[in-house]
Amino acid sequence: MPAEAKVPHEGAPVAQAATLNGLAAHGEGRRRVIVERVAPEVDGGRFPIKRGVGEAVVVSCDAFADGHDVLAVVLRFRDAAESAWREVPMRHLGNDRWQASFTPEQVGRSCYTVLAWVDRFATWEHQLHKRVEASQDVRVELLIGADLVAEAAEHAPLVDATTLRGFEQSLRAGDAKAGFVPELAQLMATYLPRRYATTYARELAVTVDRPLARCSAWYELFPRSTATEPGRHGTFRDVIARLPYVAELGFDILYLPPIHPIGRTFRKGKNNSVTAEPAEPGSPWAIGAAEGGHKSILPELGTLEDFHALVQAAKQHGLEVALDIAFQCAPDHPYVTEHPEWFRARPDGTIQYAENPPKKYQDIYPFDFETSDWQGLWQELKSIFDFWIAQGVTVFRVDNPHTKSLRFWEWCIDELKREHPELIFLSEAFTRPKLMYGLAKLGFTQSYTYFTWRISKWELTEYMLELTQGEPREFFGPNFWPNTPDILTPQFYGGQRSVFLTRAALAATLTANWGMYGPVYEQLLHTPVPGREEYIDNEKYEIHHWDLKQPGNISWFIAALNRIRRANPALQSNAGLRFHRVDLDFHESEQIIAYSKATPDLSNLILVVINLDPDKLQRGWVQLPAEEWGLGASYEVQDLLNGVRYTWTSGFNYVELDPATMPLHIFHVLREEEMTHDVGDYV
Structure with missing residues (x-):
């Protein structure tokens, strides 16, 4: 080939096309929030979880972004037959973990997922608060906030838009206190567009069964x-x-x-x-x-x-x-x-x-x-x-x-x-x-x-x-x-x-x-x-x-x-089960099993104590978390099999179970308001 001959240079266009294709594969590159480790999720969303009508689905996830901006994270849910999502804000638990719940009300199939975005107004409000505390000049920051409020007003119905315009004027006039009004924060959460929001990669399902299931x-x-x-x-x-x-x-x-x-x-x-x-x-x-x-x-x-x-x-x-x-x-x-x-x-x-x-x-x-x-x-x-x-x-x-x-x-x-x-x-x-x-x-x-x-x-x-x-x-x-x-x-x-x-x-x-x-x-x-x-x-x-x-x-x-x-109700769910220590001569008894079931609000507490030895009387000391349950130094338990009440104290309490008579107790742990009346019929 002659020295002066030139080979057309095609490398740059090809490399540029590959780069563009790679960028396209990432979707909207300005989505800064990452959402992962959503729970509950069975086999990566391949199968639905199961709940009953009226039984809460508690959903948690990790959500985080670069930098120090404030995030907004919502749990979205709907019945399978619905097209529109319902939402509830997720609460930040710490360490970028978020949680919220919803309660299915219809038998069938429901769906849920997570949506997260950088909350521009909450970030602005947080930074404004720090600047005001430091006695800095915030005139420019107030104008930035006013622009955000004006953007939200464009998406609000007339009444709320009018209210937002009022806040906008206050900020433009230099009123920093207007930026901290709770009503403004609520309106901004409702109407400010969720720019570059991230939706979790999967829609998850829940099979909702009737109570008998x-x-x-x-x-x-x-x-x-x-x-x-x-x-x-x-x-x-x-x-x-x-x-x-x-x-x-x-x-x-x-x-x-x-x-x-x-x-x-x-x-x-x-x-x-x-x-x-x-x-x-x-x-x-x-x-x-x-x-x-x-x-x-x-x-x-x-x-x-x-x-x-x-x-x-x-x-x-x-x-x-x-x-x-x-x-x-x-x-x-x-x-x-x-x-x-x-x-x-x-x-x-x-x-x-x-x-x-x-x-x-x-x-x-x-x-x-x-x-x-x-x-x-x-x-x-x-x-x-x-x-x-x-x-x-x-x-x-x-x-x-x-x-x-x-x-x-x-x-x-x-x-x-x-x-x-x-x-x-x-x-x-x-x-x-x-x-x-x-x-x-x-x-x-x-x-x-x-x-x-x-x-x-x-x-x-x-x-x-x-x-x-x-x-x-x-x-x-x-x-x-x-x-x-x-x-x-x-x-x-x-x-x-x-x-x-x-x-x-x-x-x-x-x-x-x-x-x-x-x-x-x-x-x-x-x-x-x-x-x-x-x-x-x-x-x-x-x-x-x-x-x-x-x-x-x-x-x-x-x-x-x-x-x-x-x-x-505590016995009508598999949630709320907890096993308790039973001591015998300073060792854990292997023959007496004790466990409790409780409703989420602790309004119904049931304690079951069973002698697993089919022939011999067994005795021991049952340890309950009385303080955690809010029971005080002393409280009563009532055996639902015979109606007999016992006064117990925090810490360990004595039980004795004879298989020749009745090898178990099913106790209702009574709260103070329940101690003046019986709680059921007995054998």
Whole structure:
């Protein structure tokens, strides 16, 4: 190439274009405020948090900017159906942390986010105050403030604009005091444009449930075992006759295992025998026969009209009927012949039955969620919910959801709740923690838990702190059950009455949602299948006849627990839980657990003290934060189980609990204004 030849220089335009593209990627570069670490937020906003109607959502964030300007930060919220945001100012907590709250008032979905900007007027006012204190010449600063006021006046309605113009003239006239008038600050916060405001990168969601979703008491029974005389199959009409009993116990949800036709092929017999006798009814979870499937009713129970009558009668007793949804089929289910592609075929041409080796469930075929017709399967399974919703059911207990497609549940529940936001879904997934929590994030309202296997004081304390103070508190609705038809844990094998009392009390007071499988629990049944955590002569495989007036039952105690729960708002939430030290011979007692629940304003304080030893009297000294609670040097506590009052003092107070009589206290901690009257009815 000749020395004089010149290569066109193209580097500068290319570099300039790259720079401009980089600037564009940053958006409006004059937005100086950074907003981050917004809480609550589940998985970066991927899933909504959960709250009940009227339950506050407390939101916090970090918000900061360069320099020393004053910031304004607001919490924005709206119902999902609304387009306009509502706002509340966020309070500066210190160290660039801000906080505010809002209270959803409608069942459904709400949204929230954070908006922050440099508050030009507040910054000007702050600096003016410092200059005036230093006796500096502020004439120029007053003119700057007057310009800001004039800008705000341009965006205000006539009346407020007139007021602002008056402040503007005062500032231009040199009246520094006008800049500190609270009315001016309020008007400026309202009308001065929020120049270069920063909106948090994500709109966050909250699922807002009705009160029953946040606080409920479930009672499970088998309709076929409700006949008034032995030897007869119970019906829906028999269940209607049982409703007063369930209502008197104080429950608000009556949960029925599957009510559909039961398969005959490979029907299970007594105690899960693989061979059933001709008269044996089979397991209700083996769904489907010639009479129909998931949208049909077992003829022995009655008709669809009888079921409607049950739903209506339950409402008259303050109860809602919950149905079990088990997405599985007996070999006789119509789906098996109509849609064989929905099931997994084995090489020998048979259909794969359910297994959890070494357990085999030959009477159940699971659906294959990897079927080529997965869309048809999803639509049909959703239609099962649609059918029972049309019959008046809004509460569902879902069997083993962790063995079905997670993506299906997210789609199905979202579709259902979009049209029926009042629905409640209880997940029966005794599985790994992350999978259990994942189902809750995907839409399940409540969840069975590991409570059944948490026995010691340490286990109970650690588990409750995880559920109520860790991240799960934002999305996981624990529902504590001391027993189920599938679970009879070893602590009950001895048959001690004290164990039945304490486990029910723990379930009913540690969490706002609890349930029990009756009437086996009231009657203290406790014999397991040898080597298995299951009831012998299990009601899952045979019809029982129950004598509800059996001597020695604890129905009176169950009713007392539910009555105490209804009378005390502190027990209707999972918030406000606190564990307290119990000393014995200068060491922490491992046999007495003490915990309190309180409403946010401390107007309702409940203290529960339980002896976890099923056989021996235990004593100790309970330490309470009396001063923090504003109780003074001495105060009274009243046992809500018997009405007895005790005078306690700040510091440690003595308790003695005998499992032979009553192994627990449920105390109402009385404030001064409550000490002159009783606070409830007692057993």
